[in-house]
Amino acid sequence: MPSLAPHIASVPASGIRRIFEMATTLDDVAMLVVGEPDVPVARHIGDAARRAWSEDRTNYTPNGGIAPLREALVAKLARENDVHVDLEQVWVTIGASQGLHQAMGLLLAAGDEVLVPDPGYTTFTMNARMLDAVPVPYTLSSEAGFVPDVAELDGLVGERTRAIIVNSPSNPLGVVYSEDVLQGLLDFAARHDLWVISDEVYEYFTYGPRHISMAALDRDDRVFSVFSLSKTYAMTGVRVGYLVTPKGLADTMRTVQEAAISCVAEPDQFAALAAIVGDHQSVADARDHYRSNGELAMRLLDAKGIRYLEPNGAFYLWVDVSHASRGDVATWCERLLLTSRVAVAPGSAFGRSGEGWIRVTLAATPETLERGIAALPSPV
Secondary structure: OOOOOHHHHHOOOOHHHHHHHHHOOOOOOEEEOOOOOOOOOOHHHHHHHHHHHHOOOOOOOOOOOOHHHHHHHHHHHHHHHOOOOOHHHEEEEOHHHHHHHHHHHHHOOOOOEEEEEEOOOHHHHHHHHHOOOEEEEEEOOHHHOOOOOHHHHHHHOOOOEEEEEEEOOOOOOOOOOOHHHHHHHHHHHHHHOOEEEEEOOOOOOEOOOOOOOHHHOOOOOOEEEEEEOOOOOOOOOOOOEEEEOOOOOHHHHHHHHHHHOOOOOHHHHHHHHHHHHOOOHHHHHHHHHHHHHHHHHHHHHHHHOOOEEOOOEOOEEEEEOHHHHOOOHHHHHHHHHHHHOEEEEEHHHHOHHHOOEEEEEOOOOHHHHHHHHHOOOOOO
């Protein structure tokens, strides 16, 4: 049997999926491990998808997506993100996952380096390895308020560094970066002539600080912005996101989209169009639900004396269990699942800096959260 490409062996497995897949084999699990909205998709979105199927709208579309959807996204970006682009800068992708991979594929050659947050979303590292590139983690520590240290970043840049990934609101941390932090990161990127990939998947879920898009601050066309409809509209399985590129890449994007996916499924694009232009009450309701769950979870953790990071965005809680995990939080999470039937994501799945922490999803019923947090041991 022929061998796979050698670099594929370096792609790390997902520590989140390991716990999730173990949990699916067990009964009566408090599922707090994956970022899956627990609210239903709005009716008008499902109606649009059903209508597209009934009208046999099941054909190829332009590589970048149907014109009405791209036009709606251009308008949304201007209205809500203060990002002003033309149609040929907006490319509909198969979720944010393909958008991230597409951006990294455009920027990274074999052996190139990309700076990735640690803790950070798992596929940042996985994508880099899939491309035979090198992910270089930059630390987000509790001592620094979980924001990047530009001095550290300066020291990480080498001859092969090509890009930095920035994620705000953050998965797994729930941190929302201020304009000053984002501008500092852009200044850093300009100083070293780096590309910036901005993951803004949780843009609609902030609690206090407002979300700011990096491209709104960009003055020299170095930002690729990645967005998703999955979390916002509770349509994770529909798989629609979009990548916003700097100017002048239309011909290149048509080529790479054709090579990778041709186009996103047409009914899914009509569902996405309905989501973007339709009523957003369900989004507001979901945000209130996650905020309420967060407040409940923090009260429960306070009562147990367990340390955590209060989230300003996304729908996760970053919880310190180092008093119990004893340097191996991945194994501790497996044991928690098997003995207490509670599934949480080990912080080490998000990078070395996550050791001793867990990510608890707030996209759950209050009863599930109560049961899950009740299983966490208090510090001695």
